[in-house]
Structure formats: structure tokens, C-alpha cells
Amino acid sequence: MTYHWVFRALVLGSMTLSTSAVAAEIDFSARDMVSWSTRSFEGQTRYAVVRDGGVEVLEANARGQASAKYLEREIDLSETPYLRWCWKVNARYAGLDERTRAGDDYPGRLYVARKTGLLPWQVQSVNYVWSSNQAAGARWPNAFTDRAMLLALQGKRSPLGEWRAEVRDVSADFKTLFGDAANTIDGVALMSDGDNAGGDATAWYYGVGFSDSPAPPDCPG
Numbered sequence: 001m002t003y004h005w006v007f008r009a010l011v012l013g014s015m016t017l018s019t020s021a022v023a024a025e026i027d028f029s030a031r032d033m034v035s036w037s038t039r040s041f042e043g044q045t046r047y048a049v050v051r052d053g054g055v056e057v058l059e060a061n062a063r064g065q066a067s068a069k070y071l072e073r074e075i076d077l078s079e080t081p082y083l084r085w086c087w088k089v090n091a092r093y094a095g096l097d098e099r100t101r102a103g104d105d106y107p108g109r110l111y112v113a114r115k116t117g118l119l120p121w122q123v124q125s126v127n128y129v130w131s132s133n134q135a136a137g138a139r140w141p142n143a144f145t146d147r148a149m150l151l152a153l154q155g156k157r158s159p160l161g162e163w164r165a166e167v168r169d170v171s172a173d174f175k176t177l178f179g180d181a182a183n184t185i186d187g188v189a190l191m192s193d194g195d196n197a198g199g200d201a202t203a204w205y206y207g208v209g210f211s212d213s214p215a216p217p218d219c220p221g
Helices: 004-008 030-034 170-178
Strands: 016-019 024-027 037-042 046-052 055-063 066-076 082-089 106-115 123-130 139-141 148-154 164-169 184-193 200-211
Touching (some): 030 055, 055 184, 082 106, 082 123, 148 164, 164 170
Antiparallel strands (some): 024 200, 046 055, 055 200, 082 164, 082 200, 106 123, 139 148
């Protein structure tokens, strides 16, 4: 299933922006993210704020469901080019071909989108996914639309139940995947989904935000 069009509706979300001579930061807490608007595709992924390693994290559990938490808001990548976060998952989906419509399920995904025109479907998105059967570093178009590109940051050999830190140069990823660097993005979303194959998995997200520093975030524990 394709999810890049969740950004069609205007959503105002909670966001903290702090700018200094040292660093510019846009940080989303677990409570921020759980309050983002929800777009359901098949039932409701369960989102909740829980504690892990002494801090609050966002837990997302999908048992054959698919719904996304999303925020539409313009972010200037010249100010904060790096998307940073920590995540972990407890399971992989066995036997899926994620390059097909029937296999388009991921225990964890975080994605960014930009508008490319005035019409609602004129949106491109980069989906950073925790893949069940692709190698880390693999990339491919979404099975439903070539306006969404998938990039596996964690893959079939990535450890389960361990926090992993990520840092992505979003503009560079748009350049690599679509041939055109992005100056701004218009939305960010996350989701754990299992609707196409009835998968059951839980993911946790922490430290999601944008920065002018490529330093990785400190993960819980």
C-alpha cells in the first residue's frame, strides 16, 4: 500500500525549534508524535508513549493493521538538513517480497515528503524502512507508486530488540532517489504496518528530529 499521500491534509503539530550560534534543532518528543494526526489504511496501529531506558519513547504495534502518525509542516533543509532518530523492532515479517504490493509491510518506517506541484497527488516521499528481507542499503520504488522510494536502513541481518541510531541527509537522499535535491520538505510521518500480510510487530521510536549537525542521537539505555 502507498502512504505518501497522507500529507494531502494540512496538519499543525507540536514542534520545538531552538536556534543558537552552535546548532539548530527541531525535536519531536514521544508525546508530540503520539498527538500527530492519524491516517488509517487498514484498522489502527496502536501508538502509545512508554518508558525505555528511563526516557519516554513512542511504541507502535501493528497486528495486521496499518495507520500512520503524520505531521505536515514545512522544514527548511538549508537550516536543518539532517534527519536523526533512534528506533528498534521486536520482529521481522517472514516470507515477504517487499517489492510487491502483497509484501509492502514494514515493522518500522519513518518517511519524509515534499510537494512537487499544486495537485494533491503531486508529492514525493522517501521512506526509511526497517526491512525484513532486504539487505541494509537496498533501495527500490514502492510497489504502488514510483513517487515513493524505499530505502532500507536496517535489514534482514539487523539485530532485533536493540536501539539503532540513524542520521540522514534528506536533500542528498532526494537527489539520489529522485534525481533532484530537496530544499524543503512538507511533512514527516512514521508507521508500523502489517496490513498486507497480516504481520505482527512492534517498533519503538525516540529522538526524532532535524538538525544542522550530522552527529547521531543518543539512544535510550
